[in-house]
Amino acid sequence: MPSFTLRKIIFFIHLWFGLFIGVYFTIAGVTGSILVFQEDIQVHYLMPERTAVTPPTPAAKLMPLSKIIAGLRKDFPDATDNNFALITPPETPGGAWFLRLPSGKKTYATTVNPYTGQVIRQYPSNETWLDWVDDLHVNLLKKAPGKIANGYLGLLAGILLLSGIWLWWPATLRQIKLRSTIKRGAGIQRVIADLHNVFGFYSFLLLLAVTLTGSVIVFYAPVQKVVISVVGKSRRLPPPKVVPPPGAHWLPIDALLPAAEKIAPESSFVFILFPTQPRQAFLCYKRAKEGIWPDTRIYINPYNGKVLRVDSDSTDPLDTRIMRSASTIHFGRWGYLGIKILYAIIGLIPLGLFITGVLMYIRSRRTKVRRQRRRRLIKDE
Numbered sequence: 001m002p003s004f005t006l007r008k009i010i011f012f013i014h015l016w017f018g019l020f021i022g023v024y025f026t027i028a029g030v031t032g033s034i035l036v037f038q039e040d041i042q043v044h045y046l047m048p049e050r051t052a053v054t055p056p057t058p059a060a061k062l063m064p065l066s067k068i069i070a071g072l073r074k075d076f077p078d079a080t081d082n083n084f085a086l087i088t089p090p091e092t093p094g095g096a097w098f099l100r101l102p103s104g105k106k107t108y109a110t111t112v113n114p115y116t117g118q119v120i121r122q123y124p125s126n127e128t129w130l131d132w133v134d135d136l137h138v139n140l141l142k143k144a145p146g147k148i149a150n151g152y153l154g155l156l157a158g159i160l161l162l163s164g165i166w167l168w169w170p171a172t173l174r175q176i177k178l179r180s181t182i183k184r185g186a187g188i189q190r191v192i193a194d195l196h197n198v199f200g201f202y203s204f205l206l207l208l209a210v211t212l213t214g215s216v217i218v219f220y221a222p223v224q225k226v227v228i229s230v231v232g233k234s235r236r237l238p239p240p241k242v243v244p245p246p247g248a249h250w251l252p253i254d255a256l257l258p259a260a261e262k263i264a265p266e267s268s269f270v271f272i273l274f275p276t277q278p279r280q281a282f283l284c285y286k287r288a289k290e291g292i293w294p295d296t297r298i299y300i301n302p303y304n305g306k307v308l309r310v311d312s313d314s315t316d317p318l319d320t321r322i323m324r325s326a327s328t329i330h331f332g333r334w335g336y337l338g339i340k341i342l343y344a345i346i347g348l349i350p351l352g353l354f355i356t357g358v359l360m361y362i363r364s365r366r367t368k369v370r371r372q373r374r375r376r377l378i379k380d381e
Contacts (some may be wrong), residue, residue, distance in 0.1 A: 034344075034347075036343045085273055154212070181198070270286060291313075
């Protein structure tokens with residue numbers, strides 16, 4: 001009797017969580033499937049010039065970055081040093097440089113021709129359909145309150161998944177096959193139920209990992225405290241400081257980049273951060289195409305071009321690696337195209353679960369209503 005009561009409680013939780021949290025779960029899943037390819041969509045479709053820019057003449061050569069920046073400083077007199085500090089290199093040789101430069105009272109994502117140093121286009125921030133999808137996925141279109149709600153809803157979605165696997169769990173080995181396949185030739189009601197089981201069973205582990213890591217990202221600080229209490233806190237080294245030689249000036253950025261290009265050659269540049277303070281190091285941030293901890297941070301002395309220190313995710317303190325892995329796992333950054341495709345498919349599973357769940361509920365309600373009518377008719381007779 002107690003087990004039957006427990007099952008009824010869990011079924012009740014799963015049913016009503018599925019009907020209400022399922023809407024959120026579907027939205028999060030579909031938008032997540034799109035955002036798995038966010039960088040690819042942005043680079044190849046929204047900003048195709050970042051992969052290739054047509055040379056003005058067949059003999060045209062790439063301009064030194066220092067010369068491009070010097071020209072942009074003249075064209076954008078209102079831009080600050082910070083505007084020119086953070087730069088994203090081209091995705092491929094001959095692609096456009098990417099900066100954020102002002103125009104009027106706003107700052108725009110800006111692509112720059114690597115051959116001429118001229119601005120190709122300035123993109124309004126947060127105004128593309130991809131920005132809307134990102135805002136819906138991360139903030140539910142409500143900024144900070146939406147982000148917090150997202151974290152709690154993610155936890156409820158995790159409960160939905162756990163209750164579902166508990167209800168699915170078979171009592172015998174023979175039932176495993178029955179509950180993990182679709183019966184051929186069965187009626188529509190059985191097919192819908194089998195689809196619901198199959199969707200949930202085969203996606204359970206990855207869906208649960210993606211869902212809970214999303215909540216970890218939202219509640220980063222409290223989760224980090226728990227992690228530190230378990231594994232201990234290791235001191236992470238701060239960025240190295242530079243001692244400026246008397247009368248020395250920073251080397252041009254073109255003289256600093258080659259040192260970073262030699263380190264982690266299998267990785268590509270995510271961004272470069274030129275110093276804005278005399279004691280600040282030149283930072284190059286690179287990312288490998290696979291791995292739970294794919295990032296490398298290279299600090300270079302801007303006065304002499306020597307590498308000061310190389311940090312990587314894989315050598316960071318354990319508590320830092322655990323927390324950073326949540327982001328990597330959630331966004332599917334740890335593998336090649338095949339992993340991204342798998343994540344995109346998994347993101348559509350909540351839609352399939354929601355549709356089959358709703359259909360099961362509707363058919364169940366209809367059956368219940370018919371039974372009640374029959375009972376009334378029998379009583380009336």
